[in-house]
Amino acid sequence: MGNYSDLTAWEHLEIVAQANRIRHWRDEATSLLTRFGIHRNPRAFPSSFSRGMQYKLALVMALITKPEFLLLDEPYGPLDPDSQIFLAKYLAELTAVGVSILLSTHVLPDEGAPHRILVMEQGRLVLDALVEDVMASWNITVGSLPHNVLTRALATVRTSDA
Numbered sequence: 001m002g003n004y005s006d007l008t009a010w011e012h013l014e015i016v017a018q019a020n021r022i023r024h025w026r027d028e029a030t031s032l033l034t035r036f037g038i039h040r041n042p043r044a045f046p047s048s049f050s051r052g053m054q055y056k057l058a059l060v061m062a063l064i065t066k067p068e069f070l071l072l073d074e075p076y077g078p079l080d081p082d083s084q085i086f087l088a089k090y091l092a093e094l095t096a097v098g099v100s101i102l103l104s105t106h107v108l109p110d111e112g113a114p115h116r117i118l119v120m121e122q123g124r125l126v127l128d129a130l131v132e133d134v135m136a137s138w139n140i141t142v143g144s145l146p147h148n149v150l151t152r153a154l155a156t157v158r159t160s161d162a
Contacts (some may be wrong), residue, residue, distance in 0.1 A: 009033075009049070009057050010042040016061045025064045032060040035086050052078045059087065070094070072103040084109045106146050113142045119153040127153040 007015070010029075017025040033039040036056040038049070046054050055078040062070065070091075076084045088111040091101055095115070103114075117134055119127035127134075127149065135141070140148045 005045065005047055007045070008043045009038070009046055012046065012057065013042075013061060013064065017064060020065045022065065029060060029064050032063055033057075035090075036060065036083050037080075052080060052083075055079065056083060063090070068099060070099060070101045070103075072101065072105075074105055074107075075103055076105055076107040076109065081109075085111055106150075108142060108146050113145070117145075117149055119149060121154055126156075 013025070013029045016022075017029075030039065033042060033056075036059065038053050038056050038060075041049070041053075046057055049057065059075070075087060079087060084107070088109040091103075092111070095101055108114075114131055117127060117129055117131055118125060131145070134149060135145070138148060138152060
């Protein structure tokens with residue numbers, strides 16, 4: 001029996017589809033591979049991919065399952081700018097059809113505005129607010145949202161804890 005490193009990118013997608021009993025996944029997988037710019041190598045081994053390409057493949061593997069809930073940790077970090085924008089728009093489409101998405105990030109494309117912001121410090125929830133409320137009260141833009149929210153929310157907490 002081989003291991004995962006013996007599988008091509010397409011075989012990884014096939015296993016995910018089979019494990020989740022997804023029958024009609026190929027068109028969606030092809031579309032996502034194309035949008036992420038890794039469609040030219042579906043028969044290549046992921047070990048030959050760059051870190052960013054491996055991450056894109058992992059995203060495609062997750063997205064073809066049509067999840068009801070998606071948990072993403074720093075999803076934009078390893079992506080090129082075009083892929084960041086595509087992912088942000090795709091995630092917005094998913095939320096529009098009822099998919100719940102929780103992501104942690106320090107990078108947020110302009111198209112990637114969340115609905116709600118949660119900030120945790122030392123395991124304690126220190127901010128839970130609607131994005132439009134935060135942007136209006138602090139007069140900030142989407143692009144500066146992660147930095148400004150973290151800086152201000154954590155400064156407030158750390159000052160009150162002192």
